[in-house]
Amino acid sequence: MKNLIISLSVMTALLASCSPATDKKVEKNTSPDIKKEVATSTPKTVKNDQLQVEIPGDFSALVPIDLLNSKSTNIYDKYGIEFSGNCYSCDLTSLSINKKQIRWTNVCDEKDTFEIDDFSFSNEGNKTIFKTPERTYSITQIDKAPVYELVIEGNKLELKNKRISRYFTTKKALSLFTEHDCGDFEG
16 A cells, blocks of 8 residues: 555656646645545446446346236236246246346256357346347336336347247246146146
């Protein structure tokens, strides 16, 4: 820490020697303590800018839901777990997104995955946009419940045994939504 303060002092002295008018102001009005505060506050500003373009934490574990009752005003009755995709055909896919990867996983077989590593992303209010060379994925939070709508533009994404739902919610909130009993299907 002493080396940093000494280095900053030497640099200030060298810079101040170039201009006599600023030399007097710098020596009279600054001290090593003030320089230290300035040096530590600059990285904090950079970190705040990075937080604005972070992938929402909810995207680390999104599970598929479906629009079950469009007339319902209760969000947990309006959306719910789709029976056929979870129980009968077992072909729905969950979604997990972090800074390095978009991962589609079959809801019945965690080993059955499709991964995308090459993408960029941006946030626009309640919408997060992920771009790959082939397509654009837009995930919009349409309710605080949380309910997310996924729209895919570009080349058609065809995955074997992994059907992509239009609506998703978090794993934590899934138990609040209307659920169908799989019965004998054991899904």
